[in-house]
Amino acid sequence: MAYMSEFTQARLIFDYEAGRAALSEALPDFASHPENYGGAIDLPIGALATVFRVKEAAQEKLWLKLSTIEVPDRVELPPIEPNPGYEGPEVAIASARIILPASGRVNETVEMVLEGPSHGNPFTDVELQAYFSLNGEEIRVGGFYDGNGRYVVRFLPDTAGAWQFRTESTARSLDGHTGTFSVEPSHARGAVRVADTYHFSYANGEVFRPVGTTLYAWTHQGPELQKKTLATLSTSPFTKVRMCVFPKAFIFNDNEPDLYPFEGESGNWDTTRFDPAFFQHFENRIRDLGKLGIEADVILFHPYDRWGFQDLGAAADDRYLRYVVRRLAALPNVWWSLANEYDFMTTKMPEDWERYAKIVTEEDHARHLISIHNGTRIYDYSASWATHCSLQKVDYYKTAELVEDLREKWGKPVILDEIGYEGDLEYEWGSISAEEVVRRVWETTLRGGYHTHGETYYHPEDQLWWAKGGELVGKSADRIAFLDKLVAESPTGRLEPLPLTNPTPSGGVAGEYEIHYNGFSQYRYVTLGIPEGRKAVIDVIDTWAMTIETLPGNCSGRARVELPVRPYMAVRVRVQQESL
Secondary structure, three states, rough: OEOOOOOOEHHHHHHOHHHHHHHHHHHHHHHHHHHHHHHHHEEEEHHHHHHOOOOOOHHHHHHHHOOOOEEOOOOOOOOOOOEEEOOOOOHHHHHEEOOOOOEEEEEOOOEEEOOOOOOOOOOHOOOEEEEEEEOEEEEEEEEOOOOOOEEEEEEEEOOOOEEEEEEEEOOOOHHHEEEEEEEOOOOOOOOOOEEEEEEEEOOOOOOOEEEEOOOOOOOHHHHHHHHHHHHHHHOOOOOOOEEEOOOEEEEHHHHOOOOOOEEEEEEEEEEEOOHHHHHHHHHHHHHHHHHHOOOOEEEEOOOOOOOOOOOHHHHHHHHHHHHHHHHOOOOOOEEEEEEEOOHHHOOOOOOHHHHHHHHHHHOOOOOOOOEEEEEEEEOOOOOOOOOEEEEEEOOOOHHHHHHHHHHHHHHHOEEEOOOOOOOOOOOOOHHEEEHHHHHHHHHHHHHHOOEEEEEEEOOOOOOOHHHOOOOOOOOOOHHHHHHHHHHHHHOOOOEEEEEOOOOOOOOEEOOOOEEEEEOOOOOOOEEEEEEOOOOEEEEEEEOOOEEEEEEEOEEEEEEEEEEEOOOOOOOOOEEEEOOO
């Protein structure tokens, strides 16, 4: 038998008399009237304890009581091993037709296609992998079945040269292929990597600044809405999109998608058979983002589900992960997010997330960025597999103000992937004013972090940008673009936090390019110090009006800068190269 814990779903706890008693003591209002709290009853009790601010001592007492309540063990189906006898000895080794381009290009996808067998269940019976080598180094790349006897291996080469390959497979016709193909130099930027500890760059060294937006279920909408979303993105400042593989069931998101990841139907999915059309569609949308210069932050699991995708079982989860990573890893503009709000998923334990991370990193030969996103409990980003921190606010008031501490704590880039959404819903997370979104974005950026936008204005047809895409109607996106242009004009294309003399932040390149942000404060003037023996150009910036007023002449020494008495102003200092 198993026992309850902080990860147990609140709904399940109500089924036991001892559980109801424990909840009544720790969370009396919720225990008396759970119907007043919407879908909270479907969350893990640990998440609820955090949301309802249960004191730590009371939480420990609750966990102790729950640990004495037995619940039935979860029944897990065993993994399905590939079939070594899938093809008999009458089938010649390496007899499948292979299609491979004569040459590829650095940092661009190379696709190998093999036309092979389709009997039985190729998704589980057949294991296919290729080994690519150059100068003695060999890289394993897993293949996948794409339906209709079509097997695919996708490779993202990072070096020019004459690459060799060989295949291994449980299907004789796919096994033992060898050959050579040429990879030519290119100007493609490639996958994004961590750079200079807290920042990002493309594989070719070019600076990348993640200016994110949220489009959880945009690929699960109709073709016209997807087309409209891409058109909006093409004129937006956004360089990263958070998007789910699985469809999403949540408020304003009740429609059924046209495609599902598995054969079957809701509640009766055949998790041993993927629907290639679903994944072909999904990866085509990622390619569309790539053409716009936008990274796809692919969310692999999430809790907002009425189809059963968050509770497939360990074997099915692992099979799904290997399949999706093998399909997408060779696309340059992919990031991995193990989950959105991982701690709201009652079917996953801490050890599951570590196992998932191991599978993703094993199968991803291109070494894309990978993280996990929290609901109420921040993940321990000291995990070696986590390349960066993907966070949402966990305090109603403080969000961006914590960025510097978080950078120092984990020594990794910090992205506030949910700072609150500009909108007018009845929910705290979806009713932030544009002014407050812009303030949080400025605070985050000048403290050395990055951010992700979202928009949740009510729409009579439930077309909210944050879920379905369409068109932007808010006021923050243009002002985010304005800020990003100022960051791009820095000598490094980035901002580092500068030592604080005020509660409001300053960022830039010390002594060269500095931006001082006033936030809520409405100073009549500020006094700035220019490096000794240097002159500087001073700009007064209205971050809301998006205006820049350059003061006449050059300043030196201690410079007093007069300001309009209103909030959200900033001052930029551009130190000149020549000396006095």
